[in-house]
Amino acid sequence: MKKHLLLYLVTITLLLFSCSGTKNIPEGDLLYIGHQLEVNGEKVTKSERKNIENNLDGLIRPKPNRSILGMRPDIFFYNLAGDVKKEKGFRHWIKYKLGRKPILFSEVDLSYNNKIIQNYTENKGFFNVQTISDSTKRGKKGIAKYKVTLNHQYKIKQIVYPEDSTTIAKQITNLKKDSFLKVGEAYDLDKIKNERNRIDTKLKELGYYYFNENFLITKVDSTVGNHEVDVILAIKKDTPEKAKQAFNINSVYVYSNFKIDNDTLNINPNATTKYENFTIIGDEKLFKPVVFENTLYFKKGDLYNRTNHNLSLNRIITLGTFKFVKNQFKESDTIGNYLDAYYYLTPLPKKSIRLEALAKSNSANYSGTELNINWSNRNTFKGAELLALSVFGGLEVQVSGQNNGFNVYRFGGESSLTWPRFILPFKTHTASGYVPRTKAILSYEYQLRSKLYSLQTFKSSFGYLWKENERKEHNLNVFDITYTTSNGITDLYKEQIAANTSLEKVIQKQLIFGPTYSYTYTNSMLTNKKNTFYFKGALDLSANATGLLLGADDVTNPKTILGVPFSQFSKFEIDFRHYLNFSKDTKLASRIIMGVGIPYGNSSELPFIKQFFIGGTSSIRAFRARSIGPGTFIDTTNNTFLPDQSGDIKFEFNTELRTKIYDLVKGAVFVDGGNIWLLNEDTNKPGATFSKNFMNQLAIGAGVGLRFDFSFLVLRTDFAFPLRKPYLPKGEEWVIDEINFGNGNWRKENLIFNLAIGYPF
Structure with a gap:
């Protein structure tokens, strides 16, 4: 069997190495294997030429088939699959997922790529660029050649903002302090576009709901100096009058049970609830008004701004209660320069059940599977609360290692109730785009380590979760209680304890309670950044106040609660990660973990599950x-x-x-x-x-x-x-x-x- 497998692998390898991709190229055509780009220019530094060259490399089309040590496996798999008529199946997967059709030289448009090169370089301030294209042949393979000669790069001499006396012109001029455009820097069309977008974004914060960046026109005057330009920003003459006006918020309407197939939006007075700044409309009173008070930012009389617009939508979506969320602003019929805000919300089904089969691995080198049954009830008490119940069972085995054969069987259940707000004796309101949450959890787990022992673990916690933004997250459990007890201890394990007394702490009763807190920061979702980070800091305190009240200071005679000695300690841990992104497909990932746990008072060492x-x-x-x-x-x-x-x-x-x-x-x-x-x-x-x-x-x-x-x-x-x-x-x-x-x-x-x-x- 092994010989056949080895022969198969050798055969596939030889086929791959023999696959140059030129076998099935049509007569008179060539396999396109890429381009060569040469960027010259005495007036430009070497680093600037290299930067232009790197950017142009990514713009030239088409992309050739990938080559690995002279092989082109994507062509090999494409040809191997043959003629595939079905749009699914194994052969279709091989042909179009592993494979890719050969890119022919006849598909290369040299003049089109010349225009791409010309446009890009002009957009970067090189207005007199010479581009020459050619091609070379190597057997059945073809290469495109591009030679680019750069002259002087034009710099910005002056930036002129709107100078008329209108309010919006003055607002735009007031925004120039943080402009992306700087005198003396190179002309760059992308920066000009970004500047128009920046101005539009800032105006949206000042109430200009109907304005958009297309109402700004940018003129460039290249006759003002030696390789210099004036950049002139102006408001288009045909800009609508309402786009030049700032708007405030008049009324806020919430359709709490909106049907997406509704043709009309007639307001039924019998299904309308007035609550402070909102008018809630629905055939059934599904939600308490406090849900919308905690999620919607706009109040009557507020100046419209895009931040509150987006924050309100984001908070409604992250409630996890609505399937569809739609928002609309309309000019008020009763007062000028005012907007009415409408929110159309389609709830998810209130109750749902889900079956999950999971593949798992853990830090103890065990791998296995787990089956979960999850039942949830959204909007349990009409305040967008989420009640979740789950039961699970699983098996974990060690694929390799000394623990092979000592399988772990787990089953248990968990119930949790999550409120989309802080449950506190005083009223709070966060300025984040994410709804803060209060969460209570109660769980039980039975774990059987075959041939050794079994553990029962009861957990309960109550705490708060909130995100400042997409990068920063906090998790505070006001109390977090864990009680563990063992049974079914085998003679084999008792023999091991006799040889190594430290094993006994695994099966000792453990009672841990106290607050826990963690803070997480990450920007790893920013795929365009060269350096990204992840940081998590955690603090775990157990029975500090209780130990102080009970006078726990003798580890040889520990204090107990219901006959069980409680653990007293402080534990700190940080996890820092850095990702250096060389390219889309290559990165260097690094991590440092540091932690310390300090037992005192009632404990001489950390409980086993906290070590x-x-x-x-x-x-x-x-x-x-x-x-x-x-x-x-x-x-x-x-x-x-x-x-x-x-x-x-x-x-x-x-x-x-x-x-x-x-x-x-x-x-x-x-x-x-x-x-x-x-x-x-x-x-x-x-x-x-x-x-x-x-x-x-x-x-x-x-x-x-x-x-x-x-x-x-x-x-x-x-x-x-x-x-x-x-x-x-x-x-x-x-x-x-x-x-x-x-x-x-x-x-x-x-x-x-x-x-x-x-x-x-």
Whole structure:
């Protein structure tokens, strides 16, 4: 079987390498393999020429078939599929997803590309550009050639804003302080367009609802100096009068149960509710007026502005209660220069049920599946509240590693109630485009680790979630309670406890309660930025006030609640990520994680579920899950299974170069490092305590991986190996010189295969 598979792979590889893409090219035509672009000009610096060249490269059409080491696999798959008549199926997928038709030289329009080059360079201030195009032939392949000669780039000498006495002209002139256009800078049509858009946006904030950027005209005078231009902004003469006028808000109407197939919008007085600044219209009184008070920004008499316009719409949409949201402004019939605002809202079905089948992987190197049944009730108490009930069951197994065979079975349920506002004893109103939320959760989980033990976990929390904007998010739980108890402890696990007493803390009863808070900032959604970031800081406090009130200061005789000792600690953790985007398909992703947990009062150590772990599929991938540390400690007992090593302090760093190999396949090269430590000394774990030498105790690994991106699922495979093992004798920690991929024993001891879902960070 293996021989047949190897023969198949070798055959496919040979076919791919032999595929230059020219086999089926029509007689008299050529395979277009790209273009060569040369940008010259003595009056322009080398860096400016290079920048122009890079931008023009992306504009020239068509794009040739992709080439990998001389192969063109997209042509290979296109031809392999043959004549496909159906618009779906496996062959259609091969032909049009993996494959692409050969791009012929007859499809290249040299004169069209000349115009593209001419237009682009003129738009950048080069008004006297010479462009020459040609072509060359290499066997059955053709290349387009473009030679561009740049002269002087024109600079802006003066910017003239509207000078008439109208109010709107004065408003535009007042906006010039923050202009994108600067005297002395190069003429750039894109900047001029952006400036018109900026002025339009600012005017929308000043009440000019009917104005748009097309009412602004830009004139350029290139006769004013030596390679200089005057940029003159003016309002078009045929601009409608109402576009020159600022508008205020008169009445606000909300159709709370709008049917999208309605032909008329007659207001039924019997189905109308007046509430402060709003008129709520609906056949049924589905929603309490407070819903709209908390989401709509416009009040009677307000000056129209685009910010409040968009914020109101965004808040209504993010309520998660409406299927369709439509907004319209109309001139008031009763008063001049005033607008009536209309909101047409189509509710989602009040109740729904959803069945989910999930594929999962976790930090302990377990992979598995989970089945969820979710029931939800929107607008539970007529205030757009969301009541959600779910039950789940799942199985997790370790594909490779010492825990293979110790499967984890989980089932449980959760109920949650979310209010689209802050539940507080005083009234609040946020200026964010996202509705703040109050959320209460109650959950139960039963976890069975086969051959070892079972755990029951009860959780309850009440807190607030709010976003300042799309980048900043806060999550504050006023109280967060966790109670864990164990049963079904097997003789095998008891034997392991006798050999390693630290395993007992896994099955001890745990009671944790207190506030938690996290803050998240990210701009990683900005795909056009070269540098993007993600930051999350978390604070977890347990029983601080309770410990103080009860006088908990003796860990040998801890205070209890209902017979269970409660945990007392403070825990801090930060997760910082940086993404350096070289191109659309290539980026360098880096991460640093730092955390510390400080037990005191009623506790000598953090509860097990709050401790830090390191190693595994999304951590240091060259080491088994949760097998590193703490410090230089290594468990030498002959365990049937690999215990979870944990610590009070964590430091981890990762960096990964990601690039696209083929449409669905992405590759990565990575380096991971870090360790965990104990805060207090443990005589059973020598070398585990944090010290000033912690940087000399880092585990480091490297590897390569493939990511198969199916859009709905990213399947990740990584092969990693250690570069530094902190538990080896001093001076022998670095093992780079021992790397030997051809040695079976080395591979067995050091090469780690990770299978996971999603990116590690």
